[in-house]
Amino acid sequence: MAARMSAFAAPAHFVCAFCGLLCDDLPFPGGDPDLQAACPKAAEGWAALREGGAPSVDGVSVDEATALRAAAAALARARRPLIGGLGGDVQMMRAALALADRCGARIAHAGQAAAQRNLFALQGGGGVTTTLAEARNRADLVVLVGGDATRRFPRLLERLFVPAPPFVEAGRRRLVLLGAERPRRLPAGVAAEPVDCGGLDLFDAVAALRGLCEGRLDARMAPVGLAALAAEMRASRYGLLVWAAAEFDFAGADLLVGQLQQLLVGLNRETRWAGLPLAGSGGDLTANAVAAWQTGFALPLDFAGGEVAHDPFADQSDADLLLWLAALPGLPFPEWARGVPTVALAAPGLAPVGARIVLPVAVPGVHAGGHLVRSDGVVTLYAPAQFASPLPAAAQVLARIAAALEAAA
Amino acid sequence: MTLTCLKNGRVIDPAGGVDAVADLWFEGERIVAAPAAPAAARVIDCAGMVLMAGGIDLHTHIGGGKVNIARTLLPEDHALLGVESDIPLRSTCGHAATPTLAAGYRYAQMGYTACFEPAMLPTNARQAHLEMGDTPIVDHGAYAMLGSDDFLLRLLAAGAPQAKIDDYVAWTLAATQAMGVKVVNPGGISAFKFNRRAFDLDDAHPHYGVTPRRILQVLARAVANLGVPHPLHVHASNLGAAGNLATTLATMAAVEGLPLHLTHVQFHSYGAEGEFGFSSGAAQIAEAVNRMHNVSIDIGQIMFGRTVTCSGDSMAQHRNFGHASPRKAVLMDIECDAGCGVVPFRYRDRSFVNALQWAIGLELFLLVEDPWRIVLTTDHPNGAPFTSYPHLIRLLCDKDFRDAQFARLHPQAQALSLLPQLRREYSLAEIAIVTRAAPARLLGLADRGRLGAGAVADIAVYREQADREAMFAAPARVFKDGVEVVREGRIQAAPQGATHVVRPQHDRAIERELAAFFDSHMTQAFAGFAIGDDELREDCNRGGRLHVHPCARV
Structure with a gap:
């Protein structure tokens, strides 16, 4: 992957989203021959990513519109959907909260514990x-x-x-x-x-x-x-x-x-x-910050019944659909969710094994710009895109799913 | 564009000198003169209604890091919030540490159409703008907080010329997309990082040697030199301390006639007399405000009940740690900028100090003669949640109601207050001044806070009632940019508000020095610091508009 991206590597400002420190004094990994020495976490995050990525349903590549319709239909059918993972930027979290509210879903970050x-x-x-x-x-x-x-x-x-x-x-x-x-x-x-x-x-x-x-x-x-x-x-x-x-x-x-x-x-x-x-790693502070400013509560949240509730100890394993958001690497996939039908909005290489529907999304600070909250909870950085990529931001895909839901309703 | 006529309402527009029953016309997003031949107009009967410009809150903590700490700290604060609506709204909660969604809906429901976050730390500006972007309906803006930042203190310690400070202030306004400049406990937040626990106007900073007086002077001068419409917004030294009225009077005098806005002045109007060593300094402060025409104030009225105090003044908030209710508080030092402290609090009418604070705020409201230099605030949420404004308006308008509330106070507080002797009752025109016309003028919002032709059609239509609390709690209709956003307390539309900023010119040479400072002191690259217009509009403010207000650089 590094080889292809280095061709596009921008020498400009790079903010590394692969841990909560959000270092912006590292070279863009695509152009750095010795990333492991500079930062093993950045190297690990970078190594997890793959090139390309196509939408798929049940393991078969499809066009994005088909995958979006399938994702919307799955959400519409679900009685107890959970929006999980939540590794991403502020815009993704805004869109995820709006969708959770619209669907009466629960929403929780993978690093909640x-x-x-x-x-x-x-x-x-x-x-x-x-x-x-x-x-x-x-x-x-x-x-x-x-x-x-x-x-x-x-x-x-x-x-x-x-x-x-x-x-x-x-x-x-x-x-x-x-x-x-x-x-x-x-x-x-x-x-x-x-x-x-x-x-x-x-x-x-x-x-x-x-x-x-x-x-x-x-x-x-x-x-x-x-x-x-x-x-x-x-x-x-x-x-x-x-x-x-x-x-x-x-x-x-x-x-x-x-x-x-x-x-x-x-x-x-x-x-x-x-x-x-x-x-701040895996976007946990970012996700909690947006949840708190919009609703008052940190994660997890439950929008069932048209209002927002916060039970920090709620068991989520009765979910009948998991919408897994992984625009950043390093999110632990919950064991209990292995058998739960899963729609994954994931950067190429980050979709969980067995996800029924996969929609590839951009990594903030690599394929698309995005805002992230640093480890200290105060400094919010804008991580600009490092090169032109066809991958959509997770927020855009979530908005398209919401639009597909409206269209089907 | 639809032409609309609000017919036969009592139009109260102090900026235009109007208080009369009249028709008010608007087309699209602007108020227009009555057309010669009105055709195809939507006519809304407003008989029995009072029409005012949309309310403008120039000091309300609606967005940014410390507010979000307060929200996170207090899950027990968040009552379920059923916002009445005729359109699908987002679910939200809230009481004192109001979430952004609740703040936008609730402000609009009270007839407010613009809110200004007064304490935006430059390093936290992105978050503040993202939060304001998630505050629906209302326009918004923020003041950049300076005065305890290491870059300014270094400039002053090195004897930098005023022109360089002007450039730094102008750069900060542009880089953080701010509407004004605020100083909080000048130098004191930095001094607290060096373990100073008190810091008065002429104390020398333990590291940089500069005094709060000097910081105030150079910042007030910079704001004036740059022609920023809003005067330097000052949270003075010694907040909340008994006897601080001397510091407050000295602060007013320190700027030597330059424009100055003293914020939440109630918290800075305390004497040290009487049995408990705490007394009202409202008369002295009001006398000074009446005399000094360069000074404007907002009150920061307290109300009894639970709230949470969140302030950039970490030094003052650390003093209050022991008063936290419930018993938990958060203190933070922040990134060469400032700090913050979040202390949950319950104001009690049976507490001598709290009762007197309540009375002092009202004394100030009633003793300051010129309503154009006073703005109605509770320093949300520090004195009380902004949702208490209708109650506060009734206290100002209704002497009997005020007296009845006063009778419940701690008896010694009653004995020490002038309040029963103050017979003044605010007129509706005066309420219109302190809640919209004056803040618009103080902010330089030329086409808001007024109802003349050409003004933005931000209009609140209140049903005139003797009970002013009921009247101002639930307007019959609210229009934002000409769009009906509230009818009979029910939200009709939730458009995205605009961001208001100023952007005086600066000599870009200052940026070389800043870049070097970022390398030696900061932990982010200078290259990524400034918030661009596209980022502000598209990312932070969800495509909302950006209004850049002119600065008259002199």
Whole structure:
């Protein structure tokens, strides 16, 4: 694929939509011979894409109009349709919400479980967060929490540590690991120091840190490493807790995030600290942002009965039709949906195996322009098309399905 | 184009000096003079009706990151919203942290046809425009927030000439597609990032050394030099603090006669007297406003009940963390621009402080003499949701009603308020000024907020009733660009509103400096920062129109 696209590669502005960091300082992959070195996530996303792509129904290539009619008919027949996946840009999400509302469908993002870890913590007790530039410019103590965030956000530490921060004295910035693996990607000259938690698991270590930082736990009663970290945290001028909720794949992860947020709230009584929760991959922040601004609620939503309802714990496996939107790679296809009739609006290479109807769509930032929300939830970037492509944007295909529904009604 | 005659209504058009029973004609999207030989006109009987221009809210938090944090934070806020309609509408919810769809429908149902988001962070401008694009029916625009941004503070620390600051402000307006410039707690949001917890008008910034006074002066000067119609929109230092009236008076004086719009001035009109160290400063503030003709204000009236406060003033909002109800609040530092704080809140009439805040807002409304320099707002949703405007209008128009509400307040708050002595009742013409004619004039909207020939046919038709709350809650008809969008409270059409912007010229040399600053401080490329016209119209605003208002650069 790279070979053909490189012929069209535009040297202009490229925004990489393959993870939530939305890097816009990388060359367009179509022209980059060593993408793996630049960013393995971008390489992985790029490798998942295929050239061309034709609409199909039951495995047979058809023209787009036929596939659209089939998709509309399937939606019209469905009693409990679910619009899922939701990997795409703002325009796709606008069109998906309009269609869900029109059809009385449910709508949920494929990465909902991870997104809800941050969401429930926020809705339970609030918190303190920051954005990428503030984090990079100010943090004198960076605490990476749990797992390895660079597995999902490979350029995280490059973006946090390069170039030198304007508001931190040279040599005063430290990176420590709290219950976190050694990052697989670490910029040159940056050391990552593990904190000795004295055998405590991450929940207990964070609870102990809160106690220490808020003066409720005597330092002599805590593991030495945590007591030392708490003292450094309180002395820090602008500290940063960094976590990727997708790495917290265990029960009660939202409670852990809640503890981290309350640790931050407590620290801000005396000094400045903020969280940098990493998300945004597969368009999860984009989808949730549009849902929230239009309806008030984050995903999932249920438009059954002509009104909007939000049940974050709703079981979706009674869906009798899945409209799967995958304009971006990396969306986990739910196991329960393997037997559910599926209409896929997917970039070439991203349609789930066994989808009955497939309509190819553009990848935002590659074949078509699109707006995406970055990991910090504040910066919305426009990812321009990199070359002229016949692939329609997902929003356009959704609008055509809606029009076909109207025509058939 | 259909010629329409709204017949025999009481036309209240303060901008045209009209308050009389008359016929009002419009054709297509414009108001026209009565034709000499009216043929084939649609005639709508408006006897017993009051006709005003569509309402204009010049300070309402309808779109952008902090509002969306508030929505997300408060699923319990979102009551089901059945919008009455004769056409299929989108499903939506909402109370205080109003979603975009609900905001558009509800504003139109009250006879409002334009809303301005007052706190658009440049790095969040795309999201703000996308949200406003999803706000149906009403026209919209936004003020770019400056004054705690590192680029400006660096310019000031380096002693940059005013002309360079003018260029930067003009570039910001163009790049973010803004209608005006707002400053929030000048320099203070940045100072909070350096762990300062309070920041008064003459305090030196802990890193850049500049003072809020200087920031106000250069921004007010830039807005004037560029000929931006809307004066610098100022959320002053020390929001919500007892005794802040001294800072507010000093802020008015600081701009040395340049145009200044002080926003949600209720939150900045507090004395520190009395048993609880909190008192009304409304009389002093109103006296200054009456004297200083360069100053306009909006009130930011509070109403009792649940709401959510969302502000760019992270420093002030952090002080309020302990008051959150329910007990959860969000604080954020943002991308070399500013920050934000979201604190859910319940204003209670039995709370001394809240009761006095309510009274202070009304005292200001009644003590400021020139209605052309005062705009009706609740700083939605910070003082109350905008849906409380009809109730607020009744409070202004009806002394007996006001007194009855006042009698419920915390007794010590009653003892400290002038309100019972203020006999003024707003006339309908004055309501028309503070809800449409004055905001249109203050924004430079030459063909809105008025009903003269040539004006846009944004018209609200209210059934005249003694109960002004009932009257303004449900207009008989609302026309937007000549299209009937509401009839008897029911939505008839949901057209896409336009985006309003200004675009003063700038010397593009500033962009080289900005590009270098993006490389050293920002985490996005300068090349992709500015929002283009096509992107704004087609992507953000769903094909809606773009109105570029002229700037009289002097």
